[in-house]
Amino acid sequence: MRLIFMGTPEFSVPTLVALHDRGHEIAAVYSQPPRPAGRRGLALTPSPVHRMAEEIGIPVRTPQSLKQEAEQQAFAALAADAAVVVAYGLLLPEPILNGTRYGCYNGHASLLPRWRGAAPINRAIMAGDTETGMMVMRMDAGLDTGDVALEERVPIGPDQTAGELHDELARSCAGLMVTAMAELESGTLSLTPQSAEGVVYAAKISKDETRIDWALSAAEVHNRIRGLSPFPGAWCEMRFGEKWERVKLLRSRVASVDGNDGEPGALSADDGRIEIACGSGAVTLERLQRAGGKPLAADTFLRGAPVSGVR
Template sequence: MPLRLVFMGTPEFSVPTLQALAAAGHEIAAVYTQPPRPAGRRGLELTKSPVHQAAEKLGLPVRTPRSLKGEEEQQAFRALQADAAVVVAYGLLLPKPILEGTRLGAYNGHASLLPRWRGAAPIQRAIMAGDGETGMMVMKMDEGLDTGPVAMTEKVAIGRDMTAGELHDALKEVGAKLMASAMERLERGDLEPTAQPDEGATYARKIGKEETRVDWTRPAAEVHNHIRGLSPFPGAWCEMPFAGKPERVKLLRSTLATAGSGAPGEIVDELAVACGEGAVWLLELQRAGGKPVAAGDFLRGAKVEKGARLP
């Protein structure tokens, strides 16, 4: 018998899971998502979240509370009489009455191989750390930060030049299938979560603006991981001299150079930049106010001389 579910999610990453659960025939009693946010150049228009928009297309009821800490919201949640809650990148803290507000509990789709990379930015942190693999996990939630027992896992390899955006897109599809399988097992009564080990736990803190600038004194492998781990958002950046003036440029794609050496930040060949050890080729860049372009197109519109130093 299909489950009666509450779905809780906000960004585009969450949408495939909502769609997969609906397609599997589960009854979605309500969809919880973040409230509409100001958008547009002037911030005057309110834009519904990707999950909100997807839920409306599916004809599902949507709720957008700013907090779940109040008794009224908690009573409204319990009144749904759901079998379980499915949570994927919702963005609000779930207090204990919400975690316990369904018959079978709340299940989270998390984009890492727990206990590695608990927290807000597991996709970016895995790449920035140079991890060779990550994955999706279905975890039964408790009051800790991604500390609950794990029910299902699907590993995903991280390619040498893969960006956070590419990994994001791969994981959202894997996560949708995994959660649909988990809810099928929950429906049958054979989903058996296992406690996470404490050993190997790491925290994927939110990406801060202060860490987005490229540090050319680091080894090339670390610089490369930094660039692809922050691509496409928020984007690693550096300053480049154009007509004698420094200009901020986003670096969206790179690869390790097989040859070339110089002082950290020195242009050693077209858009090959020396690092503390080795060098990286910059493959895709974006000037302020411009669009992302490949290195060849970038060089046709901006002269970058060999020997120039990037601070």
């Protein structure tokens, strides 16, 4: 079919590549405009989708918004059969939603209607969910409220990080969207309305959520750490000598659930292990990163920087 692809981050790239490799004609790729990047934030850097589209020879459009009539007319002039949307990041007005023959189809990383919104992967892990999935839906004017075409369920491991789940779901999205477009082309794609029950919103991660509160239970702390790893990253302050520094926490495991591990924040750091008491139970920190440093396993981290306190 003749398709328009709309996506921005690395998560979207496997789907773009899979559709191209399957022989669909990608009339244009839409991605968010290049953003400042690099250590000084001066160079404008194209998105991962933008770079991939240029690599495989697909024209790229990067409008700041799709609300202008001229942009909507340019979209419709592509005369596409459908648009595929994966983590694009811009609002699609009604003329865009209705600007192709069959509409816009979105790959969303949750089991809708649970975790509609911006951060479904992070939120599922932070909530302690043991299962999530990938869904393809036909978009409407609501926030992730469209009818569902296909789904694939994916278990969440007890120590799995958001980064690991992100990569698994990106691969799932690619395969699912290829199937969805094949069924759309053959006229066999069926749509099912979402349930009105079980609606949960995956709000964007706020900065105040990233600092660890050791008064939470060990399970809650562990889920917060892995749900925010590697980005934006959970953090705490650690004392090195007389100085407190911010440290990013990238991997953990639950050491005990309800043992007598001391007051929340009590630290045990010996034999290459970092264990911290929580409101109930304790967690072991397995991978950490000081500001400006590299991610390190706990034993290596302690050899370079003995820790005397946590807050």
